[in-house]
Amino acid sequence: MSKGEETRRAVLEAAVDVAASGGLASLTIGSLAERTGMSKSGLFAHFKSKEALQIQVLEFAGETFVEDVIRPALSAPRGEKRITVLFESWLGVSREGGAECLFTSAAWEYDDQPGAVRDRLVRMYLDFNDSVAQMFRTGIAEGFFAEDADPEQFAHDLHGIMLIHFQARHLLGDAKAEDRARRAFTRLIESNR
Amino acid sequence: MSKGEETRRAVLEAAVDVAASGGLASLTIGSLAERTGMSKSGLFAHFKSKEALQIQVLEFAGETFVEDVIRPALSAPRGEKRITVLFESWLGVSREGGAECLFTSAAWEYDDQPGAVRDRLVRMYLDFNDSVAQMFRTGIAEGFFAEDADPEQFAHDLHGIMLIHFQARHLLGDAKAEDRARRAFTRLIESNR
DNA sequence: GCACACGGCGAACGATCGTGCTATTTTTGG
DNA sequence: CCAAAAATAGCACGATCGTTCGCCGTGTGC
Numbered sequence A, B: 001m002s003k004g005e006e007t008r009r010a011v012l013e014a015a016v017d018v019a020a021s022g023g024l025a026s027l028t029i030g031s032l033a034e035r036t037g038m039s040k041s042g043l044f045a046h047f048k049s050k051e052a053l054q055i056q057v058l059e060f061a062g063e064t065f066v067e068d069v070i071r072p073a074l075s076a077p078r079g080e081k082r083i084t085v086l087f088e089s090w091l092g093v094s095r096e097g098g099a100e101c102l103f104t105s106a107a108w109e110y111d112d113q114p115g116a117v118r119d120r121l122v123r124m125y126l127d128f129n130d131s132v133a134q135m136f137r138t139g140i141a142e143g144f145f146a147e148d149a150d151p152e153q154f155a156h157d158l159h160g161i162m163l164i165h166f167q168a169r170h171l172l173g174d175a176k177a178e179d180r181a182r183r184a185f186t187r188l189i190e191s192n193r
Numbered sequence C: 001g002c003a004c005a006c007g008g009c010g011a012a013c014g015a016t017c018g019t020g021c022t023a024t025t026t027t028t029g030g
Numbered sequence D: 001c002c003a004a005a006a007a008t009a010g011c012a013c014g015a016t017c018g019t020t021c022g023c024c025g026t027g028t029g030c
Helices: A003-022 A029-036 A040-044 A050-075 A080-096 A099-109 A116-141 A151-171 A177-190 B003-022 B029-036 B040-044 B050-075 B080-096 B099-109 B116-141 B151-171 B177-190
Strands: none
Touching (some): A003 A029, A003 A050, A029 A040, A050 A080, A080 A099, A080 A151, A080 A177, A099 A116, A099 B099, A116 A151, A116 B151, A151 A177, A177 B151, B003 B029, B003 B099, B050 B099, B080 B099, B080 B151, B080 B177
């Protein structure tokens, strides 16, 4: 890895941290430079604009999320087991709150602000929904779920469980948050069996 | 209503609009002043600090939400009907995306930033959850829901449906968003019957 | 051995931020 | 109607924002 690429990664790692707790919009070149021990201009040179930085942060976080959530699920046996691994991995990353927190806050930050960042974000969400729906579809084909179950609806409902879980855990500090999420998940699975 | 109170309200109305699309943190005294045709200092004098402004915006939006969602529900007959009215009213305000959008984005903006704004936000969420749980509890007492159903879990699950609905509608622009929300709601009700 | 690209720094820019001060205008109560 | 009080404006401040430009050290290919 070239020196430039090495610094770029280091900056992006710091940026995900910052953006995860304050939102994508709270990313500032200055604070990011201080955090990484670089000069503003030196850091800025790696990204041609702030918007480009934000998009790269999004993509970097996306890779992390795929690695930590999607990949474990795809490594698990098809059907219900795979869905369960997806759910548990998702719970796992939401526990630490890195990429997951970034995506969710970005979803509300940019849901009304057109531009390249929003477009990129929407595409990532759609791709992810498709992945989840596809896993569920496979589960139907393998006989784990009802023939007439709706994969997109399942992806939708599962996502809802994760959203409220994240809020319960991080905003409200609810000690029972994970328990509630599991109960909701169990019922969702059962009603699709 | 005194002149001061009148302008204060006008400012807060504009502020809710701004904050609903860009987040609470995107509120700036300058842009708010321009939007309301006032001078920065004139506007600032109404709120002793930006943090105070943010909290007042939160409270103002809270009153709107109570008026548009809680009150209609409490005016409906106890039990399942009341919960349904709550859900439909909630869908209604989320359609326009004012206070609702503000609260949700604020939840993720401040979930990791201690301070008065966060504290106020948490309290509002807890109060709202209690209200929903209480409506459900009444529904149990009236025989609409299962005796062993969990009111807090119901409030939790319902909130999850609304969160993903809001995302589906506003970020993804999903035409079927409302349909999906209703389906999830129906299933939630049925599984608690 | 030398030109050259690359990574990074320092300084500066115009803009905007939140927030004080001091006037000045407008509203209000008696 | 008049004085007290409240509402608003004007201006300035230090800080920080994103961005640009010119410079410098360091290693690399020719």
